[in-house]
Amino acid sequence: MTRKIVKSKYHFEPDLIETIGEVSIEEIKPWGSNDELKIIGKPTSRIDGAVKVSGEAVYTSDVILPNMVYAKILRSPHPNAQIKNIDTSEAEQLEGVLYILTYKNAPEIGWYYNTSYLFDKQVRYQGDEVACVAAESEKIAEDALHLIKVEYENLPFVTDAVEALKDNSPKVHEWGNLPRGNPDKYKRGDVEKGLKEADLVIEDTFTTQVVVHNTTEPHCSVAKWEGSKLTVWDSTQAIFNVRDSIAASLQIPASSVRVIKKYMGGGFGSKLEAGKYSVIAALISRKIKRPVKIVLDRREENLAVGNRPNSIQTLKAGVKKDGTLTALSHHSIGSIGAYPDGAGCSWPLRTIYKCENVSTEEYSVFTNTGKSRAYRAPGHVQGTFGLESLIDIAAEKIGMDPLEFRLKNYTDKDQVYNIPYTSKKLKDAYEKGANAIGWHRRNKVPGSSNGILKRGIGMATQIWWGGGGPPAYATLKLNRDGSVNVMAGTQDLGTGTYTFIAQVASEVLQLPIEKISITIGDTETCPYCGASGGSTTAASVAPAVRDAAEQMKAKLISGAAAILETSEEKLIYAEGIISVKNDPSKKITIHEIISKMRERVLVTTGARSANPEGYMINTFGAQFAEVEVDTFTGKVRVIKIVAAHDIGRVLNPKTLENQFHGGIIQGLGYALMEERKVDSNTGKVLTANLYSYLIPTIMDTPEIEVIIVSEGDSMISSVGAKGVGEPAIIPTAAAIAHAVYNAIGVRIKSLPITPDKVLNALTLIKR
Amino acid sequence: MSEETKSNKFSRRKFVKGIGSSIAGGYILSPAIAKAAKKISKEAKDFSEGKVPLSLKVNESVINVMIEPRTTLAELLRDELKLTGTKVVCNHGECGGCTVLLNNKAVYSCHLLALDAAGKDVTTIEGLSSNGKLHKIQQAFVDEDGLQCGFCTPGQVMAAAALLYKYSKPDKQQIMKEMSGNLCRCAAYPNIIKSVLSAVEKSNG
């Protein structure tokens, strides 16, 4: 197959990545609105549904290998301490204990961009790794943890980002509490000038809390050596990242490491980076020559494997009487925990509305708490709450309908790079969403409805990337019997990856979906695909699968032409049979072609094409919320959410709607209940379980209406799909917050909107 | 943990010998495959390790097993019987991920000592389908897409199965209430409700 190397750009989360990608020379004509697709875009049941509902699906935490042992990690109980000594002698004597790893005997492996080690003498948050015990059973390992004696020298600590910015604050790292020493800044135009031109300047501060992913399947890993080859079953969103991290940590060739992830119990961003537990399992396994399994418990999940940073955002807008935005500025502070990460959240403000004068300043601050990690639309969820709240206030101040205000400041191009979008259907989303919720029904005067139960309606806008891009590959094997294997080194987090891959192959080759078998999540048998994050999986992988399938079809047609002694143009392909156009009696099956070729399997590899130069690819949307606030108890009930989005082509409406439900309900949790609380006096997390860390239950489920306003975006790829996972959650909390304001007439500027905050707000009105 | 409890734990532990062998499979399915003599000596050994006998039915098979008294039902199922369809999410009775049926009622298996299931009937997700055919609830979860990652799904399905034992024709409110002890972080809730409703309809239709 012929390939060329091209340049391409794409956004993975907020990072604009410039890649050199290998793509097929022959471009595939994108599916258009005239193409009658039979499987793509049709509700298709998840092909991994049956194994999941029957308990047959083996998740990483279910892997049991012969002779396997279990390991448990001892974690620091202190937020900041120096380990003076570790005495493991008593633990070692415990029957069944096999090996204990601490800073004393572990190799010096740099971690967190070399700001720490796999096992460091300095621990910087409650939950930092101190030791690991491998034993014959998980219980023995747990018992042994209690027998390890650690001498700590406690040090001053700081858990609050604002405190940590002060000069006299304890330092999390000796060089200071800002990872790069400075805030991240962005500027276009002249904000001061813009503010002067405004009729009105609005400034306000909004805060959001830290929330934790709490995936149901804990972070876990099983490591097994066979000679010099290591196999790691890992609960990860990025098999190749994990493979390379483990290889680098152990200083062995990447080719010696195989990472497998078949089914996974949720990731939401928390499983994008390799965990210490994976490397620890591999190290201990190498030492004791038995497979080692490490599964984190719920407490560890809440302490040590990531969270969404909090934010304190101060925003300023200059507005003219007619609604024109003349300036926007954003200042934010967020805690990234003890190791480098990012807490910036200004991207929505830089991109959603037309505005020439913009400046942002983001402080990502170290604190002695668990490190943050990407969490479903990192930055955008916080930033959208801040920006959209300010926009709502601005609209109200000049007496304009909030929706009209947004339309007034609509932009058709990306203002950061000053280039047009490949497609943008946000206007349609506004219109269809507003109709579906009944926008006219909202209180014209916020809080004006009578009674104890007050209803309100609000809305908010969503922007995100999610266009995907190269590199992403898929290998397709066609067997004589017309069955197909597709292999792609991607992951299914519950998002429906298995199913859309099968759909694409089935669509192109016109073979029943039951005949298509998918292998993903295996670094050894699958070609490379990127991490499943940034809402890029479908947008990147589906076109690669289509490419592989189209090549296969072309191969079959050439084979048929040779056998039938005719030219390729005279042949038509239908459902695995190739016939001569004017003489349908002359035909040949897949079986006959492959047999004649004396092969058993035909193989093709497809690649994701490059993204178009000079265009920005974004997803857009608007969500509308209707809530009911109980003014006696302060409890907010979300009645309905309408989600109207532009996400390019819908591959599978069934899994797409489900993913939207999930994002929206997680957004509801963020809006109303979720919060990781840290006691600033002790530096300890008060909510390290699912009893005190509240997540939505089935009782919180609102009515949800998903409206997709887009069709395939033929500028992006042959498939035209953009991502869904992150757009779904981005505007939910802001829409709910605005609905609460519309219901009670007092704006709550701090998430989550818990009953106590509502009651407090209501007393303000009464006074 | 105080020094005292620490040392208690330690000495008790020291008494417990060779726990590894129990992990490798300290249970005997009925009819017993092991030779009688071997069985007696193994049980004598287990007793000396502080294990106690337990007899119960799991998915209609009689199970006789020697276990540590502190073993939870979830641990018995997953670690000893290798029935890993039952998932452990919180291990603390907070999420329903480990839900199984005990005499046809939903219980959190992580929060129940295996010994408390003595003499009772346990049904796990593996026991719900028969002859390779999915139970109607399972089929409904597939058809209505009542799952995303699927990790909470065995628990959800078992809770729904228990619900159908309790009510012949539950309405949406009853379904939501009965299923509210089962968390789904992917929040597939709308489709979970749909799945159960459709299974109810099918069994009444």
Ligand code: FES
């Ligand atoms: S795992 Fe048993 S209730 Fe959560």
Ligand code: FES
């Ligand atoms: S489907 Fe993922 S937790 Fe329920």
